[in-house]
Amino acid sequence: MAVTVIVVLGLLFGSFLNVVIARVPADESIVHPRSRCPKCGHQLAWYENIPVLSWLALRGRCSSCGQSISWRYPLIELLTALLFLACQRRFGWTPELVAALVMVLLLVPLSFIDLEHWILPHQLTWPGIAAGVVLSAPMGLDRVRDSIIGAVAGFLVFWFMEWLGEKIFKKEALGAGDKDLLALIGAFLTWKSLLAVIFLSSLQGAVVGSLLLLFRGRAGPAPEPESESATTPPPSAPGTETASAGEPGPAPEQVGAPSAGNREEEEDEDEEDDWEPGPTSIPFGPWLSVAALEVMLLGPWLREVLPVPLDLLLAGAP
Structure with missing residues (x-):
């Protein structure tokens, strides 16, 4: 039954x-x-x-x-x-089951959204972080403390990795939503599981990504094709004229034109909107989710069968 x-x-x-x-x-x-x-x-x-x-x-x-x-x-x-x-x-049938089911209800949609759209919506990650902390309350104050530390540590670890990647490679190395997802996982599984989640997700993502790159020529899913509206310039508004060849265009500084600072902000937004994953890029969210589920469901068994320190790397602290 x-x-x-x-x-x-x-x-x-x-x-x-x-x-x-x-x-x-x-x-x-x-x-x-x-x-x-x-x-x-x-x-x-x-x-x-x-x-x-x-x-x-x-x-x-x-x-x-x-x-x-x-x-x-x-x-x-x-x-x-x-x-x-x-x-x-x-x-x-324990309070831990409720927390585990809620984590599943968050990780499944986040994984499939990231696979298709390369985003981790904050509409799911931010409430998920709060849910992880709140649902730890029936397990005692120590669990609440560990949950809060896990959420903060998960966010800061990936924030630092994101900052370091930008400094070294001069480009975004991790998605902005990955740190929110790791904070969510830390809130549910506490800080004791973060090392295992990061290690497992990186290892499995690297192995599968390398195999896909070898046999398919692309590690992650292909980006969505551009729509016709995105590539076709919009028609001129009625009553306006475009500058023909040889005619001067509008003055660079005119009423209503964006300032230099605004132009830089718009260029940054355009760069984010125009970003397309390269052949070696993979969405990392699904691998974080898979690793979190592995640690949650298989952690006790892995700690029993693995020697030190592999048990900490693959199962988290007891």
Whole structure:
């Protein structure tokens, strides 16, 4: 009975996470409107929104337009159910289970959003940091203290690594959201697990990224193609004229023109907006998430089977 309950809960929450993954990067509400086909906008009836079963019954196609529905939807539902079951097996019906399930509900959408969009939205990371600290309260004051230290240490460690990378390589070496994600993980798993999470995520990301680079020619997912509107210059407004060849353009300093300081700020924003991942770039968020789940679910077993100091590197402090 307990297995059935936790699996059903995982499937239902997984269905909701699909909405989060699709809408949060687009700054859309995750509450309304109802779930709809991403191709034609057809709003799904209740029987079309049953986790996994509806996708199988519809053979992976929309009942309205017939376009294919991504396999990602049932995958996330099954993945969430599997992680829910693993958490219940690890912690039983204890306060720690609640914290573990909430961490899963944060790490799954953050990982898939980072894979697709190369961002870790603060709409998820910042409330997640607070949730990690609050949910540590039932486990005692010592756990709350360790949770706060973990959040602060996780943020500062990656902030320092980001600063150091910019000084050495003269460019952004880590994503800005990675330090928020590590702070979230530190809040849930405390500072004692940070070393293991950083080591595991770096090791696994490097190995898999190298293999993908070797066999596919690119480590991370390809950037999204530019839309036509992004490459086509906007038409001139009515009543205005553009300078033809040989004619002088507008004066460099005119009323309403941005100052030098403003131009520098706009250039910095444009550089961030125009950033595209290179062939050796990988989104690091998913690897942080995988490592955090490994430490949380496999930590006690790893500490038993691994010798010192490998147990600290791969399982965290007890």
